[in-house]
Amino acid sequence: MYRKTMLIGCVFAAVLLSASPLSAGENIEDLKEQVRRLNQRLEKIESEKTRRIEKEELAGLMKEILDEAQATPALPDWMRNLTFYGDFRLRFEHQTFQGRQGGGTTVANPRVGEPKDRNRIRMRLRFGFTKTWWDDQMEVGFRLCSGDNSPTGANQTMTGDFSKKPIWIDLMYAKYKPNWAKGLEVGGGKVLNPIKTRTMITWDSGLNPEGIYMDYVAPFFGEFKPYAQMGFWMVNENGTRSAAGMNTGATLRDTVMFHQGAGFEWKFMDALEWFFGMTYYEYKNVGASTGGFIGRYGPDGQWADNGLGGQTPTQNAAAATQAYAAADFRQLELTTKVGWKLAFLPTPLQKWMAWFTFVHNFEDDYNVWNNPTVPALGGIGADRHFKNDPNAYAAGFQVGENSKKNDISIAYACYYIEYGSVAQGFGDGALGGPNSKGHLLQAIYNIDDFLTVGGTMILFQPIHTNDNPANANNANAANGPAVLFPHSQDLTATFRLELVWKF
Numbered sequence: 001m002y003r004k005t006m007l008i009g010c011v012f013a014a015v016l017l018s019a020s021p022l023s024a025g026e027n028i029e030d031l032k033e034q035v036r037r038l039n040q041r042l043e044k045i046e047s048e049k050t051r052r053i054e055k056e057e058l059a060g061l062m063k064e065i066l067d068e069a070q071a072t073p074a075l076p077d078w079m080r081n082l083t084f085y086g087d088f089r090l091r092f093e094h095q096t097f098q099g100r101q102g103g104g105t106t107v108a109n110p111r112v113g114e115p116k117d118r119n120r121i122r123m124r125l126r127f128g129f130t131k132t133w134w135d136d137q138m139e140v141g142f143r144l145c146s147g148d149n150s151p152t153g154a155n156q157t158m159t160g161d162f163s164k165k166p167i168w169i170d171l172m173y174a175k176y177k178p179n180w181a182k183g184l185e186v187g188g189g190k191v192l193n194p195i196k197t198r199t200m201i202t203w204d205s206g207l208n209p210e211g212i213y214m215d216y217v218a219p220f221f222g223e224f225k226p227y228a229q230m231g232f233w234m235v236n237e238n239g240t241r242s243a244a245g246m247n248t249g250a251t252l253r254d255t256v257m258f259h260q261g262a263g264f265e266w267k268f269m270d271a272l273e274w275f276f277g278m279t280y281y282e283y284k285n286v287g288a289s290t291g292g293f294i295g296r297y298g299p300d301g302q303w304a305d306n307g308l309g310g311q312t313p314t315q316n317a318a319a320a321t322q323a324y325a326a327a328d329f330r331q332l333e334l335t336t337k338v339g340w341k342l343a344f345l346p347t348p349l350q351k352w353m354a355w356f357t358f359v360h361n362f363e364d365d366y367n368v369w370n371n372p373t374v375p376a377l378g379g380i381g382a383d384r385h386f387k388n389d390p391n392a393y394a395a396g397f398q399v400g401e402n403s404k405k406n407d408i409s410i411a412y413a414c415y416y417i418e419y420g421s422v423a424q425g426f427g428d429g430a431l432g433g434p435n436s437k438g439h440l441l442q443a444i445y446n447i448d449d450f451l452t453v454g455g456t457m458i459l460f461q462p463i464h465t466n467d468n469p470a471n472a473n474n475a476n477a478a479n480g481p482a483v484l485f486p487h488s489q490d491l492t493a494t495f496r497l498e499l500v501w502k503f
Helices: 002-017 021-026 030-070
Strands: 082-098 118-133 138-145 168-176 184-190 209-218 224-240 251-268 272-284 332-341 351-361 391-400 407-415 436-446 450-463 489-500
Touching: 118 168
Parallel strands: none
Antiparallel strands: 082 118, 082 489, 118 138, 138 168, 168 184, 184 209, 209 224, 224 251, 251 272, 272 332, 332 351, 351 391, 391 407, 407 436, 436 450, 450 489
């Protein structure tokens, strides 16, 4: 720039000194034009020189990068398109029980009393890999997790005298989404739950079923996307159950579950979308499930599936050996969700979503297992409370979402789960299971894109309590006159604080 200015000044001075006053005045316009042209030429020269220098520097940098890349060993072919992922959660959980009474077996030993509050520190670690082929058409993956071998989660409570904690297989699957059939997905193994209508009352978020499934979303209708899906799930293979449906004998049966579903997702505009779906579940050979997770429980274990043949009144020692017909499930689940956006609110609170779900069990077998085969037990099975209780309901809303730093979400849900509506053990256990009603409130905040902190409060009570004379703890001749249980559990309150890191 300095040289350019000096050069223009010299040209200007030379013209002035070489001309008479008259000729200088006459040629002033010519002088300005020469200066302008000279200025343009100098600018072009400088620009070309700058670009040449920049190109030389860029070429040198690229050469260094290529040389370094050639010196670095190449990844093995099997590691291409391989992704590592996982998450870690640290949770403090406090539970308090108000009015909860323990169930006794005799008049002399009723074990009546409130249990103490419970405090737990729990950890969850999950990590795994996914591998894709053929432009992401084929995916195979697995994930390992902490926990106590529960089907509904990977929580590990801090206990056990500082013992080592186990690692389990949480996911192990393969799925195929062919380019020649857009919208189709076929998968199998221990998979992430693909059922679109699932909610907390039917499926815990940490439960990963085992089986095969097919899911199809029609791609022909723009923002309106109808779907259909079906699946075959192996609950327990080669379980023991007699042909009569009791817990005696040695007939081998497979406990399986089928599901078929259909519905749609419809995005009207950027600010409004709607989901509606229905799923039909059918369980086969429930009595052959040795895990004890497909039972149905009254308050405080008043009735429990023994896992081998059906219902046993666990609060009567004499009746505990008597088997009743197994609980069956043919369920219809209807779920709808509506999402919308309120642009006038702060960005973290603009997204809203409301939902509702209903579940009906067509196999309400009350009239079957209500008739004990031993009259001397004093009619232990005649609990009129649990007649015709095949339905479950839940509704809630969520404000905001959690995807990046400073995001926040607030969620609320209420639920009413009748005794004969859903399978005990597969839904969210913190809700109390069948024969419970309650509320859930949760808030989550993103400290950064991968780290969140949150709190949850859950309150639930039994729908029916153990106050029927037919369910007395000693309602038989051996124990003397019937004595009623007090209310089994009037209120259970759970409070949680959580820190979650995703990687």
